[in-house]
Amino acid sequence: MSEIDPKLSRIYREAATEGPPPALDAAIIMAARERIAQSQRPARSSWVRWMAPASALATLLVAVSLAFLMERERPETLDGTAIRGALPRQQSPAPVHVTESRTEKAADSAAPASVGKKEAAAAPAIAPAASLPVPAPTAPLPEQAPVLAVPAPVSRPAEPALRSAEPAPPAAQAFPGDSRAKASEAKMSATKAASESNVASDSAAGAAGAAAPAAAGRLAPLRQPATQRSPEAWLEEIGRLKREGRDKEAAEQLAEFRQAYPTYALPESLRGLR
Amino acid sequence: MEKDLRTDEGLMLAYRDGDGVAFEALYARWRGPLYRYFLRQCGHAGQADELYQDVFMRVIGAAAGYEPSARFSTWLFRIAHNRLVDHWRKLGREPVDPLASGENGEDDEFDPPAPALEAPEPRAEQKQLGAALLAALNELPEVQREAFLLAEEGGLTLEEIAAVSGVGRETIKSRLRYATAKLRTKLESWR
Numbered sequence: 018m019s020e021i022d023p024k025l026s027r028i029y030r031e032a033a034t035e036g037p038p039p040a041l042d043a044a045i046i047m048a049a050r051e052r053i054a055q056s057q058r059p060a061r062s063s064w065v066r067w068m069a070p071a072s073a074l075a076t077l078l079v080a081v082s083l084a085f086l087m088e089r090e091r092p093e094t095l096d097g098t099a100i101r102g103a104l105p106r107q108q109s110p111a112p113v114h115v116t117e118s119r120t121e122k123a124a125d126s127a128a129p130a131s132v133g134k135k136e137a138a139a140a141p142a143i144a145p146a147a148s149l150p151v152p153a154p155t156a157p158l159p160e161q162a163p164v165l166a167v168p169a170p171v172s173r174p175a176e177p178a179l180r181s182a183e184p185a186p187p188a189a190q191a192f193p194g195d196s197r198a199k200a201s202e203a204k205m206s207a208t209k210a211a212s213e214s215n216v217a218s219d220s221a222a223g224a225a226g227a228a229a230p231a232a233a234g235r236l237a238p239l240r241q242p243a244t245q246r247s248p249e250a251w252l253e254e255i256g257r258l259k260r261e262g263r264d265k266e267a268a269e270q271l272a273e274f275r276q277a278y279p280t281y282a283l284p285e286s287l288r289g290l291r
Numbered sequence: 292m293e294k295d296l297r298t299d300e301g302l303m304l305a306y307r308d309g310d311g312v313a314f315e316a317l318y319a320r321w322r323g324p325l326y327r328y329f330l331r332q333c334g335h336a337g338q339a340d341e342l343y344q345d346v347f348m349r350v351i352g353a354a355a356g357y358e359p360s361a362r363f364s365t366w367l368f369r370i371a372h373n374r375l376v377d378h379w380r381k382l383g384r385e386p387v388d389p390l391a392s393g394e395n396g397e398d399d400e401f402d403p404p405a406p407a408l409e410a411p412e413p414r415a416e417q418k419q420l421g422a423a424l425l426a427a428l429n430e431l432p433e434v435q436r437e438a439f440l441l442a443e444e445g446g447l448t449l450e451e452i453a454a455v456s457g458v459g460r461e462t463i464k465s466r467l468r469y470a471t472a473k474l475r476t477k478l479e480s481w482r
Binding site: 020021022025026028029030031032033034035036037038041042044045046048049050052053056057 | 315318322323326331343344348351352354355418421424425428439442444464468471474478
């Protein structure tokens with residue numbers, strides 16, 4: 018610049034060498050870097066800003082979903098598979114005891130080597146569930162086959178127990194009419210059944226292990242109302258057995274009935290049954 | 292460290308776009324001149340530190356919207372000038388131009404004496420001469436000193452100094468002439 022003497026300018030530049038202190042340099046450089054970091058931060062800071070509400074929303078969603086699922090599951094417990102699975106065990110206590118004793122006896126005779134008490138004991142629990150989907154191969158299903166509606170199979174749990182120990186058609190458990198034939202067949206095919214029953218009883222035991230506690234737990238409060246069979250229905254069943262000529266079974270049922278309902282007036286047609 | 296060949300404006304644009312190294316290069320170029328501008332004008336290192344830091348903070352803060360409408364040095368020293376004026380106002384001081392009557396500079400031409408010595412001085416004497424110049428500079432009126440500093444430290448042209456100072460080009464020219472003449476006079480005793 019012509020207004021400034023070049024010699025003055027040179028003297029000044031040689032003399033003026035001061036600079037800012039290093040701390041000031043560091044502070045300014047740091048501030049400059051911070052500004053860059055801030056400009057690159059918005060995406061992450063927006064995520065951080067939304068992270069808490071998003072977490073709360075997700076938690077709420079999970080909680081509501083769980084509550085909804087539990088609400089939906091409750092009716093299933095009442096009228097779904099659990100009732101069907103547990104129904105045969107929900108009969109009056111006396112038949113159940115008979116069932117167990119018969120089961121042990123039958124299982125011992127049918128497959129003494131492979132079918133143990135444990136498997137036989139597990140059988141009643143899983144037998145109905147296992148038998149339901151399988152159609153009976155030998156006898157046609159009667160009209161009153163539905164498990165929930167017909168009390169007949171309940172009164173004869175011994176056969177279901179035996180069937181459950183065998184691979185024989187489990188649906189027969191619901192139909193006591195052919196249970197005798199099945200029992201004899203079971204004896205004849207004991208050897209064959211032994212190997213097969215291993216599979217069946219293993220799966221039955223496994224299923225019972227998993228299903229029975231759950232079903233029992235879920236149905237514990239329901240057991241009393243479900244197990245009570247009306248005396249009329251029971252008597253009607255006994256009458257049906259008698260009409261079919263199965264007097265012995267009818268007499269057994271009647272004895273159980275009298276044990277359960279000692280003061281109930283028997284109909285005329287059953288009085289002679291002993 | 293390899294010298295960055297980008298222009299000041301290019302470095303500032305790079306910094307605006309997130310290049311931290313560009314700012315460091317730019318800062319290295321201007322840290323001394325700006326600091327000395329404040330040091331000479333304030334005469335107090337503490338105040339110079341504060342003003343200097345403040346100006347660079349403003350540069351950093353304005354980086355996001357920076358557009359090179361002028362040379363970076365002009366922009367930088369305009370910020371510095373405004374900050375200095377604020378500082379003076381805060382202290383209750385107004386820089387007085389002793390040549391106010393000739394504000395336009397036209398009717399107040401100053402003809403400084405020609406340089407007396409051209410021969411190189413010995414080293415020690417040169418150092419003393421430099422100290423005498425700085426002392427003489429310190430005695431100049433603020434506006435003349437600022438014009439000198441903006442020319443010497445900022446490398447600004449008359450027009451740029453005028454734009455920064457908010458006065459006419461001829462006024463700056465006049466201030467510079469007066470400043471140069473006074474400095475020469477002060478240095479005469481060293482010749």
